[in-house]
Amino acid sequence: MTRMGDVLAGNNAEWEFEPEAVVIRYSRGVRGVRFLQALGERRIPHDALDGAELLDGRRGTAVLRLLPRPGADPVVEAAGGQLKENADPYRLVLPEQSRTLAEYYRDELRPLIGPQARDAAGDGPAERFLVAPPAAPRAFKAYDAKALFDGRTVTFRWFWTGASSAKWKAGDQSFPVEELSGLDWRSPELLHGHLRLLRRDADEQPGEADQDPAAVVFGLGYGPVHESLPFAAAVLAAIRSARVRP
CATH class of the missing domain: 2.30.29 (PH-domain like)
Incomplete structure (x- = not known):
């Protein structure tokens, strides 16, 4: 070499x-x-x-x-x-x-x-992440909430100007990574961009992201790629790590 x-x-x-x-x-x-x-x-x-x-x-x-x-x-x-x-x-x-x-x-x-x-x-896909994730803590502003991650828990704090009534009624949300099975990041540069957390105990398919208390919605100037994707990667790595934690 x-x-x-x-x-x-x-x-x-x-x-x-x-x-x-x-x-x-x-x-x-x-x-x-x-x-x-x-x-x-x-x-x-x-x-x-x-x-x-x-x-x-x-x-x-x-x-x-x-x-x-x-x-x-x-x-x-x-x-x-x-x-x-x-x-x-x-x-x-x-x-x-x-x-x-x-x-x-x-x-x-x-x-x-x-x-x-x-x-x-x-051979084949890696069984664990081999590249270090973006470091926590991390935070960004979505259209309907401020998303925060301290390394162990994801928190959504709703904005009354952007959150749907369903989210506002549900109140601010906190999700320990041990309770999550994964996430879905849809780029803010695409239609219906959002970050959705997937819960282990979910009994039914989630609805639209703007109605789901486990999701935040992106918009023009909200949830930009350079903020929301490193956030999502850090959370995903913590979820995977929690699976193997003794």
Whole structure:
């Protein structure tokens, strides 16, 4: 593999290659994507990757992309394929003149990642998250509530100006992660964006998000991706961790 500490700098991030991981630091410039900036720095173990590819980018650029292993990254799992291309945390956009260098790093990485680099027990989706989640505590404003997460409990505090009468009557809600089975994040950039918590003891299918006390609704300027998705990823990681906690 490349020497420890080798760094490949792109337009949107820089990647540092370690013996067993790739450390990604996202651009903090004024033209950077706010969601990636919110992620800051991430360490991606080789076991969390299924491959690497080099693609043609736009306007004379090349794109070096890592292929995340299913189940390994809480951000990817929470996003559910809804991120726009420029917000993909596994893309490094490079000027065309850096293509040869990108090919070199791709070829150096390939023998170290993917099913062929793991033993038989490590084949297939990861059984637990291998990439650290965004740190708690976290909070953001949805259209109908303020959502808070302290690392163990999710709290929704309703806004009287936005919450439905059903939510207002139910009162503010608190959900220990031990009582949750998962969550559903629908991007605020799509119609009916929301964050819904899935309860273990739910006996029936939840209704519309604006009527469900276990959900908060997004809207123009409310629940932006750079706030609500790291929040969702942190909660999802805590839910998974609670499953295996003794």
